[in-house]
Amino acid sequence: MSEVSELSNAERDFLRPYLPTKTVPVAPQPDDGRTTNDHSPNNDGDTGGGSSVGKSGPTKATNLPFVTLTYASSLDSMISLAPGLRTALSGPETKSMTHYLRLQHDAILIGVGTAIPDNPGLNSRYPGASLATQPRPIIVDPQMRWNVYGSKLAQLAIEKQGKGPWLIHTLRSLPRSDNMNEWGGERLLLPADDVNDDHTEKERLKWSTILEALKAKGINSVMIEGGANIISSLLGMPELVDSVVITIAPTWLGVGGVTVSPEAKTSGGERINAAHLQETSWRQFGQDAVLCGRLSAS
Secondary structure, three states: OOOOOOOOHHHHHHHHHHOOOOOOOOOOOOOOOOOOOOOOOOOOOOOOOOOEOOOOOOEOOOOOOEEEEEEEEOOOOEEEOOOOOOOOOOOHHHHHHHHHHHHOOOEEEEEHHHHHHHOOOOOOOOOOOOOOOOOEEEEEOOOOOOOOOOOHHHHHHHOOOOOOOEEEEEOOOOOOOOOHHHHOOEEEEEOOOOOOOOOOOOOOOOHHHHHHHHHHOOOOEEEEEEOHHHHHHHOOOOOOOOEEEEEEOOOOOOOOOEEOOOOOEEEOOEEEOOOOEEEEEEEEEOOEEEEEEEEOOO
8 A cells, every 4th residue: 555645735735726625634744846837826825615616617506515526547538448447547646646635525426337346445544634534435326236345445434444435326226224324334315317417337317416415415525536437427517516636647548448538519510629627727746747627617
């Protein structure tokens, strides 16, 4: 298990405008003098929290949590060498950044298509993290495909190194009695919808339904980490996403990998750009580049 290091003041200042408001005690660190092309807006102490995407972005509904979409990508816009194959892209510096980002959110969300092959922990190992400040792991699993028992998530919850996971199912799922609540886990049953917003596993849950349910349960910020279909679908929903943080690794995975790309769009019968980031900032973390921005409504 790689060591997670604290970010410098400059690195935290770079990320701050794109993060929700969450008070987490972090000891000040001296700047490490790393080379940076940091052209970040609002690097004057703005917390980046609140309920709107930005001055030029769409107004965010108050019944929705702050949503950060984050993932690591190769230079050819891929997140994995093949479907179901876990592929390490982030260097040690951006891995530390990921654990810092997790600590800034109330919850981390992934889909069942990622949970099954990866068996992730979805906790934060950032220095100073406690059980109280850990994010809530959330798995979108409409048809109850994933067996949480014996998973890393369950083990971490039992050992008090992470919070118990919430599993999101449709009301059409078969009822299941278990003892998840003994270690903080819970199953959330939500109404299915005729619209398939997430094209994985024939899921029938709308993202607005999921996010509204989480907000109603006290989740004010969610960091969505994957997989590819979830990321691709949400890139086309600027009304739901507050910020995007992308780690770009200096490598190409090649043909046959798993690509992140939003659905194609047309206007007047012609292809147009499917998604666009505005208010962007770049910074180098080790060998990786990190791009932050907000999805444009047009």
